Amino acid sequence: MTKWVYTFGDVAEAEKHAGSWDGVRSLLGGKGANLGEMTRIDVPVPPGFTVSTEACNAYLAEGNSFPAGLWDQELEAMKVTEELTGKKFGDAANPLLVSCRSGAVFSMPGMMDTVLNIGLNDEVAESMVAMTNDARFVYDAYRRLVHMFGSVVLNIDDEKFEQPLDSYKEEKAYKLDTEMTADDWKALVETYKAVIQKEMGFPFPEDPYKQLKLATEAVFKSWNGKRAIDYRNAADIAHDLGTAVNIQTMVFGNMDNSGTGVAFTRNPSTGENAVWGEYLMNAQGEDVVAGTRNADDVAEMVNDLPEAYADFMDVCAKLEKHYREMQDVEFTIENGKLWMLQTRDGKRTAKAAVTVAVDMANEGLITKEEAVLRVKPDQVDTLLHPQFVDAAKQAANEAGKMFATGVNASPGASVGRVYFDADTAEAKAKEEGQDVIMVRPFTKPDDVHGMLAAKGILTSEGGATSHAAVVARQFGIPCVVGASTVRIDSEKLQFTSNGVTVSEGDWISVDGTTGEVFLGEIESVAPSLEEQTDLLTLLSWADEIAATEGVRSAKAEGYPTKGLQVWANADYPEDARRARSYGAQGIGLCRTEHMFFEPERLPIVQQMILAGDDVKVRQESLDKLLPYQRADFDGLFEAMSGYPVIIRLIDPPLHEFMPDERELLEDVIGARIKGEEVTEKEALLADIESLHESNPMMGLRGVRLSVMMPEIVSMQVRAIFEAAADVKLRGFEPHPEVMIPLTGHVNELHFIQPKLEEIAADVMKTKGVEFTYKFGTMIEIPRAGLTADEVAGTAEFFSFGTNDLTQFTFGYSRDDAERNFLVKYVEDGILPVNPFQTIDRPGVGQLMDIAVSKGRAARPTLECGICGEHGGDPSSIDWCHQIGLNYVSCSPFRVPIARLAAGHAALEHRA
């Protein structure tokens, strides 16, 4: 005979049957398993039993009928419960009341919740009144039973029970339920019974066993209720798990010397190691939850119920020790005796998660590995960026201040005044000290000075890897992009969105974490990493763990074959210093072209571009740029002394450095019509038009530019090696790695790399110093990944540029995709994630895997890393660990998150 029913004392037997603790949870549900477990470790739990999920499945499989033996086993278990409590179910003389609750493995809306006070009927009620001398308590309990039985078990509309109570109170001119007397409740019991008779055509069952059986069945049936099925479909929960049913002795906190409460074994906001919660004397659990009375701090219980308090503290410590995790508990004290009704892992803030994990590891309760796994990388994000104060944001929402949403491109909260162009934004910030939010349709490299001066950025176009998004993340500026309802009128200096008009200088608040934009100022708080010692501890543990695992197929002797490191993308010495302070072990991407946009340099760059075939003019311009570039790299190498610094040679198409074509065109057309002289502008326009490309992302950029015009990268490499030599001579340890972007065919490297290596050798010889360096390439063209064995014959390192690699592998324009279809694709589930935020493993990820395998087969010492935006995304980092990269490189602000994610990945895939 199958065992369908387990008393709480049978948990060992359940574990034997199920084979594991997870099995017990599947068999008895989460709640039942924990009640059994608490019983096993001698925590005081009101006796009772659990009807297993197997019984539920059997019931449903047999067309809603009890499987053989189930009811007999319930009756048997009830006898055990009666013995443990010394009471008797349905016995008027010494009645046992029970609750009935569903308990699936996952808690699930739409399933039957709770029926209390099962076992009461007219006879038992009368008897209890005599025993307790508290008629009001008894009839209050009785009316609760009839109400819950009617609504929850019999599925009668709740309103049918609420309405008579309201009418009754109105009639009596009561305002609160507490004004109801024993007689009032007793009258209501009769009313409720009449409701059941009317709605169902049969009376409320006075027989306690009939009550129990119907309640059990109601729980079973609720598993297949529409809402439960919908929920499981949405949450991807299997439909064959079934639910357990928990039948438990009622204990009453709403008596003398009694109370009830909910608590966390540690502070869920701060993580402080002190029990934290609320309790109410003379109350039932629902009173605490409903908040009808003001609850007291659980610490004050020491005065009201000192013995129970002491027991409770012991139980909390015992539960934590047993579960090795902070617990969220419910308890009732009945006549001074503590009863635990529930325990489960407690939810907590990010800050508390870190502190609890580190404390528990330091207390020896859990291992460092477990501590690392207890904190999700995304939680760390909120600890690094300013965040809006919850209440303030909620208030703004309720006041209807939210007027636009977009892609949450760079996390954090920012508040400032709106300005529409980079120059004004910079001037207002620098000269007037204003907090500025820069609002643009989209940004270009020559907007960067304004962006850097801004507190926040909002664009109406672009996606997660648009220029605005990338730069904002790079510099930790909160940013929302692609807010498509925003219409900017740059002449009127205002924008509108969803009927709201915002003018230059108006205050707005931008939540880069969620993508929401609000009118006015919302209060925010700004954390600092340095002060978060627990977080620093946790990250150092993550580093230790990450260093022990990973890096596949790097086989050469003496070559590091363990440890996914976290590097940072940094263009300036200041970024590099921040990266170091956040724990980065290298620079994975220094973009050199940003350096070309500084105001004193841009005219020289433009002169160089307009030189056309005039190599002399171009060389003159480059000679002028060389000292600037050298100075840029000098500071970077000094800040990163002893660590590798990967510098990417010029990547963007040249037209990005030129004035805006459209503006110029309008000027020229206008001037022509007015008959004005425009020769110079016309010539400039013609030059810019000659640089025009139909699909610039697939155009003349990266190494293609270097093949057509090798002088620019020659200057850059000279600057890199001169700077490194100077830094070395000053006693630092530079490790430059020169990265050639956009390689698609190894012959591109064959063409340019030897020329550059010659320059490197020449500079070292001239300066009389030696230092280690590498030449390598980005893998961002699908073909480079497919032919990685050939490419690795020349390249000494690979850096996956997953922004472009995703762009080309999907054929999605990074500039347009989100706005045009990608957001809808993700919403509709056509894509599971935005592939510009999280690596698409089946496609882009597979290609990366192929590239690493082929690349390392050709060159076992090949250094492989990632410098695309995915380098800071935890799921992507997990993939990078799996395919054996040496490092991930991300914005300095995401380095802590990435370190934690790297630790997780190492633990997750530990052999």
Place this chain on the structure above:
Amino acid sequence: MTKWVYTFGDVAEAEKHAGSWDGVRSLLGGKGANLGEMTRIDVPVPPGFTVSTEACNAYLAEGNSFPAGLWDQELEAMKVTEELTGKKFGDAANPLLVSCRSGAVFSMPGMMDTVLNIGLNDEVAESMVAMTNDARFVYDAYRRLVHMFGSVVLNIDDEKFEQPLDSYKEEKAYKLDTEMTADDWKALVETYKAVIQKEMGFPFPEDPYKQLKLATEAVFKSWNGKRAIDYRNAADIAHDLGTAVNIQTMVFGNMDNSGTGVAFTRNPSTGENAVWGEYLMNAQGEDVVAGTRNADDVAEMVNDLPEAYADFMDVCAKLEKHYREMQDVEFTIENGKLWMLQTRDGKRTAKAAVTVAVDMANEGLITKEEAVLRVKPDQVDTLLHPQFVDAAKQAANEAGKMFATGVNASPGASVGRVYFDADTAEAKAKEEGQDVIMVRPFTKPDDVHGMLAAKGILTSEGGATSHAAVVARQFGIPCVVGASTVRIDSEKLQFTSNGVTVSEGDWISVDGTTGEVFLGEIESVAPSLEEQTDLLTLLSWADEIAATEGVRSAKAEGYPTKGLQVWANADYPEDARRARSYGAQGIGLCRTEHMFFEPERLPIVQQMILAGDDVKVRQESLDKLLPYQRADFDGLFEAMSGYPVIIRLIDPPLHEFMPDERELLEDVIGARIKGEEVTEKEALLADIESLHESNPMMGLRGVRLSVMMPEIVSMQVRAIFEAAADVKLRGFEPHPEVMIPLTGHVNELHFIQPKLEEIAADVMKTKGVEFTYKFGTMIEIPRAGLTADEVAGTAEFFSFGTNDLTQFTFGYSRDDAERNFLVKYVEDGILPVNPFQTIDRPGVGQLMDIAVSKGRAARPTLECGICGEHGGDPSSIDWCHQIGLNYVSCSPFRVPIARLAAGHAALEHRA
């Protein structure tokens, strides 16, 4: 002792030593091998011997000294030659004269060519005069020896010998060499000897053996001459092959009853099976080549030398039968006796190649397989398109008429008057009957009516897969694109290139086969396929062969697992009929969007696009378009009854259907400045701007458009199935295959395909007919290839869109790449071929291979084909065969080429 020297009679021994006939060619060089082979089959060859390439290599390896035994073996071979001829080398009484020629495996400029008459000296000459009674003949031969020995063996500047002859003739007032008397030649011999003495410091060697040894050495050394090395480097020929030296008895055609000639065993222009060539009585070979005397048709030899003629005809037949290939021969008749001096495979025109191959197969001389392999697919191209008459083109070149070059985008010759816009081009062609060449910076879909009316197309921008190129190939219109020197001034209605200005209405000639553009009219000839019965025969053989091989990993029972077919890309019934007549077995790509550009439809299409979110207006527009589309498909299905027709659903971004943004912008700005009312145009401009994309090739197009706006493809599928049903009801056999473009993720198919299948089922039910059909997808996004197993779970066929697949795999914009860097990449060898013309096997090809493997693993009956421009490229077709495609689909005009290429591929990779 190594055998260094082989007499012509030793060829069997050489073959034994070398192991194969190819080995003999390596050992003895092409010329030596053939002289030996002719000797073996008893063709009369003047006796002689070959010094092997091994001897050459040994000589060079030993620092330019004869390896042991070589000279002795030469002397020995000379003795054999003396015995065969009954003459004696260096013997004044009965002198043997020989020639000495180099003979490498590959003929090679820069190597020593020929020294004739070796063995002559003063004594021998005098004796020969006595014997022949022809002093002029003897001293002419003698002066030739001294001249050639000096210039060729001793490397004295040829001018040093030419100049004294010119002076002598001037002195004597001779105009021609024929005026020179015996004494004149004798005097010149002395002069030449003095030249040698002066230049070299030693005299001309009178000793015949010394002559022979020096000549042998000169041949050896010439292998390492600078020009020979440069040539080998350029032609990728190994440097260690060495050259052979052929020493052969001199025979003299410049005597009585003698003559000399060159001939082909069949007509090399037409392929006619009749010996074709020239001969001269009383002449030496060089006289025929020099053309100083008018040669006679070789057929006339029957009168002059009837016996020798009969012998010659027999020898020609024998050689053809032996070599199983048309031969190019040189011969000399000395005193009525025929001697063969050389035979080799004859070069021929494309037309002759076809006829010779088919005739020889029909004669049983070669197999059909060999016949198919004898014709290169590219040769067929010239048989299908108009071609400029060679002489006329050469004259134009010499007259400096060639004024621009570009990418040879669509082959053929075209001549016409220049017009700069589609409307004018169409009007001039249709209303005035002019031959029109349309000249544009680039073309767009709304230029197609002008292109179709034009004889030829010239663009200044774009590459091999630009719109102009694709459309031109599709319709067989000669086209040159990306002629970057062409600057069009659309206001002045003229263009300039390399200093030439061409105005509207001027005549130009465009060679789409070579990419050249000429001023004025060049004569051309236009072939017709139907009349080329030999070609039709050859293609039918190619079809038979292709049907026996290929199609990898298609494993399902009853599924065709052999035979790469050739299908065509055709949008209109007329194209489909041409495709069938050219032998296409299906339509691999019908582009539906061209249909949207017809003048009466475009306004409806624009109305639909501008409907925005107004689904009702959009549906109304689509309802209007439905009958048009249905009519389009109706004709196509009827023309292709019994064959599959793959129809691609709408692919291009919507802005392609809208008016030009730039023009509209200029209008709006102009009107604003003038204060005119522009509300309507401004609104239209705003609408068009809202469709603007930064990288439209990676934008909202293909299936993405269908996901965002399913109504358009729903209309298209309804039109397809209604047309198919109607055609079926009329008694034809439609086999529609619906192709969804630009799929990147299988979920895109999950989203749209079921909706479309429902429409298909609905139409068939309503119309009450059934026919087979498929739903499939293009593979043109790298991710689709990488996840082909997932995609094939839903798609019933794959069609590789290799234009886009190449674009994304390389990250090269099809619109810009050629102009910006790709042409230079190919020129500089960074890329071996233009990947938009020939499939890049290591990258794009690998991805195709992956996709076929994964796709067929998931669905063994998966139909795989290619519909990109590569479908008509022979090298790409070879790859398609290797990876197991079911068909290649190309422009109807390339179908014959593709059929031949498919046959070649089958033979090439026959297991």
